[in-house]
Amino acid sequence: MNQYILVLDCGATTLRAVAVGMKGEILAISSLPNVPRLQSGCEDCLVWDLDEIWNKFLQIIPKVRSQIDGKVAAVTVTTFGADGTTIKKDGTLTYPVISWQCSRTTGWAKKIASFISPREIFRITGYQIIPFNTIIKLLWMRENVPEALDEADTYMMMPGLLSFKLCGEMSFDYPSASTTMMIDIRTKKWSERLLSLVGLDETFFPPFLPSGGVIGQVTTKVSTETGIPVGTPVIAAGHDTQFALIGSMADQSEMVLSSGTWEIAAIRIPEYRDSEKAFETGIMTEFDAVDGLWNPQMLMMAGGVVEWVRRNFFADMKDRSDIYSLMIDNAREIEPGSGGVIMIPSFMPSGPNKPYETKGTILGLGLTTDRSQVYRAALEGLSFQLKQAVKAFYETFGFEPTAVRVVGGGSKNHLWNQIRADVLGLPVITTSCEEGTVLGAALFAMVGSGIARSLEEAKKMIEISTRVWEPSENWPHYQKLYEEYEKLPLFLASHYRNKI
Missing domain, CATH: 3.30.420.40 (ATPase, nucleotide binding domain)
Structure with a gap:
């Protein structure tokens, strides 16, 4: 039986489930629209409804599987950076996922410079101050909804939140971490100085997992809802930018x-x-x-x-x-x-x-x-x-x-x-290949699931052509x-x- 990688691609306008064959061919795609929602009780505040997003994935995953014959070798998630939220151990969110499109953090994007200069932030994190950066959202939460942080056990980015839905295990991938403006770009460790601005330390976050690492396995509940076999490995991918680089070959x-x-x-x-x-x-x-x-x-x-x-x-x-x-x-x-x-x-x-x-x-x-x-x-x-x-x-x-x-x-x-x-x-x-991000994520899933021994070996399996101008x-x-x-x-x- 042929194998394929199932990539869940959560975009800002479209949610897609994509089946990728072992030669990099796109076997099937199913999609639904994705839009941020206005948050009740917060004027002009935009959030991602995680349950709505997940329920849409539950609709499109079976549609992809019905289009092809074969076995799901692994599942992986890729999506935008910067967005995430606070969560309890049982998966309950203590606050909605603030969208990168939300304007509520504009004030804090200016205010953070009174605590630490933009140049020093850049020296530590390699990042410029942008209102949607993760730390800016956390500062807004600390000021406006401190209970959301106090009641939470941890914080995960969107790839981790969706992977948790698949396997029940918490994770934090490195590419997504580098979009938070809280990590030391040289050492790959959380910056104590920046975390202290929010009143947090590194123990608040799940352990880091490299892209291609195994987060967990598809649960019985998800298997019943999607048809993905129980025990299918869920592989870490992360921020879509990095996988577009890889998938470009x-x-x-x-x-x-x-x-x-x-x-x-x-x-x-x-x-x-x-x-x-x-x-x-x-x-x-x-x-x-x-x-x-x-x-x-x-x-x-x-x-x-x-x-x-x-x-x-x-x-x-x-x-x-x-x-x-x-x-x-x-x-x-x-x-x-x-x-x-x-x-x-x-x-x-x-x-x-x-x-x-x-x-x-x-x-x-x-x-x-x-x-x-x-x-x-x-x-x-x-x-x-x-x-x-x-x-x-x-x-x-x-x-x-x-x-x-x-x-x-x-x-x-x-x-x-x-x-x-x-x-x-x-x-x-x-x-x-018009699906560079999806292909890049699939390549890491091929390594994480044992189909290929290395990224280089996985790339050699891919058959795509190029055009040069x-x-x-x-x-x-x-x-x-x-x-x-x-x-x-x-x-x-x-x-x-x-x-x-």
Whole structure:
């Protein structure tokens, strides 16, 4: 009987159960929507309803299993970072899971700097202050609902909470831990200094488990509800970013770009060192899923900008199923440089232009400017932003990528891939596997369940193809355009800092 890995992928908009074969092929997928809920009694507060999420998984897991013949070799969970909550030993939550989309923690994101400087936080954790960081939520809870912390036995992140539903065992994976802003990025131990701000110590948390470690086994109750055999191993995975890196099948010399609504440009390095430049440019560092490696990364708005252009400039085509193909085809007819239109895609306060407090900006509009020029300018601006990230990685870590491997929804846009290659002067690689995060989690589950003896052996079992976009004859022109683009954030800084 054929074996497969069952990956539970909890996304911010979609919950998916995915069956992955031993060659990396996607055998079956079933999904349901996922949205945060307004919390009763807390105005504009958003939480994840863990029971609702779990009940949806109980619906889609049997649907996946019914589509294929075979045995579930292992189950694993991957999801977003930063979110988790306090819990009792019996699995009872003492407070809902505060969503990363919730605004209640904005005040504490500013206030934490009065206790410890942002630079010192970065030195300890490798992380920038963002309102949705785990420690910010815990500070809010300590101030507003201290009983939730006092009555709890422990705290788990979303991967641990969902794995607990499967097997009844508590866990904390390293990749998720590095999104908490409470862990020492060098030692892989909890920071006493940061935990003390919340009145906690390391004994409050479950023991760490490396990705690929066995958390427990599927319980009789879950087996009855899903059909997964009792005793099936539940394997630790964790934060989705790290598994997109693994599932991309990239060489360590490549930079990986996980491109969706947001883009995360990430590299894998064997040694971490603190850097003023990394702090200034907004780089954050997390633990790689492989022990002994670190993932410096830059978070940038990407597909969200493309969606903004579609919504505001192509509204008359919104009901067409081929709207994206038409946008791409029309933009392909525009010459590099978009007729003088330039877009700075800083629609959110993150990425390489954050130090300048730059906002989304369009320059060079005229009476004859058309929407295809604006769309191409958006793709070019996003590619310039990516080049800024590549430059920051070089200046900070001395890392020069040999290529950029793109995964996620943004990898499907062929025009964008070519513009990336031309702007970067580097090969851009995509793979035939559109489920990089899921594949990465499955690879670790193959190791944890004993199907493969190592990650390298598991990767050798995978059969996927790649496509390469080499820099074209437009590359020299884009280098000149980038030189002009690079000057703009500093030039516009006085305008945006004055809040005019």
